[in-house]
Amino acid sequence: IKSSPRRRPLMFKLLRRETRDHEQLSKDLRRAATNGELRLVYQAIVDARSEETVAVEALCRWRHPTRGDIGPNVFIPLAEETGTIAALGEFVLRQACLDARSWPNVILSVNVSPKQFESPHFADKIRRTLLETGLPPTRLELELTENLLIADFDHAAEKMRALQDVGVRLALDDFGAGYSSLNYLLSLPFDKLKIDRLFVSKIDTGAASAAIIHAIVSIGRALGMHVTAEGVETAEQQQFLKVAGVHSFQGFRFCVPVAAVEISERLAAEDQARADALRQRARA
Numbered sequence: 054i055k056s057s058p059r060r061r062p063l064m065f066k067l068l069r070r071e072t073r074d075h076e077q078l079s080k081d082l083r084r085a086a087t088n089g090e091l092r093l094v095y096q097a098i099v100d101a102r103s104e105e106t107v108a109v110e111a112l113c114r115w116r117h118p119t120r121g122d123i124g125p126n127v128f129i130p131l132a133e134e135t136g137t138i139a140a141l142g143e144f145v146l147r148q149a150c151l152d153a154r155s156w157p158n159v160i161l162s163v164n165v166s167p168k169q170f171e172s173p174h175f176a177d178k179i180r181r182t183l184l185e186t187g188l189p190p191t192r193l194e195l196e197l198t199e200n201l202l203i204a205d206f207d208h209a210a211e212k213m214r215a216l217q218d219v220g221v222r223l224a225l226d227d228f229g230a231g232y233s234s235l236n237y238l239l240s241l242p243f244d245k246l247k248i249d250r251l252f253v254s255k256i257d258t259g260a261a262s263a264a265i266i267h268a269i270v271s272i273g274r275a276l277g278m279h280v281t282a283e284g285v286e287t288a289e290q291q292q293f294l295k296v297a298g299v300h301s302f303q304g305f306r307f308c309v310p311v312a313a314v315e316i317s318e319r320l321a322a323e324d325q326a327r328a329d330a331l332r333q334r335a336r337a
């Protein structure tokens with residue numbers, strides 16, 4: 054559409070307002086990271102067979118004092134752009150490690166953005182936070198996306214090896230959503246693949262998505278990786294994914310993101326159910 058000269062000033066005004074908004078929000082976010090406006094919620098990831106919790110993913114939330122809740126799909130890119138991601142990432146990692154200390158049998162998954170991953174001495178920072186919080190390295194899993202691998206493959210591979218030396222696990226998040234070549238991605242030392250929610254959401258309607266999921270599972274399994282499906286919402290999706298050989302499920306069907314205390318309660322209830330089952334079997 055050709056914009057008429059008469060409308061140009063209005064567009065100009067709108068653009069300027071948007072830029073101002075953006076700048077204000079960036080400032081607010083910088084304050085939020087140190088001001089108690091950020092908090093973590095956690096989503097359980099369950100074993101495909103037993104449906105017991107095997108991992109818990111930390112997800113960051115921002116309640117803006119006047120604008121209300123702002124989603125991570127908005128504030129994470131903003132934090133990356135403005136440099137706040139370092140403080141935000143540190144808050145997330147430290148708080149998640151502290152919360153997870155009392156969840157002894159599950160893996161804690163923490164999202165790491167490309168800028169964080171690229172920062173100097175990233176592996177040392179992780180090691181230090183683990184020492185300071187007392188969470189064993191083997192209980193922490195970092196979720197990386199393929200975006201961070203595009204820039205410099207050799208560098209990424211080296212950083213990943215340093216993280217492996219710390220003892221943490223590495224997961225490839227949103228697998229299938231980007232454009233990197235398979236060969237490229239799978240030559241990196243990932244312990245886990247997380248199938249992007251997009252494919253799961255199309256299981257019921259598209260043969261292509263079903264085929265892609267089968268392919269991802271067989272590649273993952275052949276390379277000895279754990280495969281998780283994201284965004285599992287329906288019984289049909291669960292059934293399909295189970296038959297396809299996915300190891301674990303994440304999705305609203307099993308758990309919505311909740312506060313740390315609710316995860317503790319969930320884990321306690323699972324422990325209780327296991328103990329009850331054992332006792333019953335002993336009696337029989």
Ligand code: C2E
Binds near residue numbers: 166226303
């Ligand atoms: P992600 O790492 O792929 O996290 C999974 C997202 O899918 C979460 O959205 C979760 O609430 C949502 N989800 C889980 N199950 C279902 C389902 O069954 N259906 C649907 N429709 N959605 C489901 P959320 O919390 O809005 O986070 C969005 C993204 O923001 C995350 O995607 C992650 O990339 C980023 N993010 C969130 N917290 C952090 C953080 O602390 N650090 C960094 N670097 N990124 C974060």
Ligand code: MG
Binds near residue numbers: 110
């Ligand atoms: Mg994730």
Ligand code: MG
Binds near residue numbers: 226227283
């Ligand atoms: Mg994901």
Ligand code: MG
Binds near residue numbers: 250
């Ligand atoms: Mg995702």
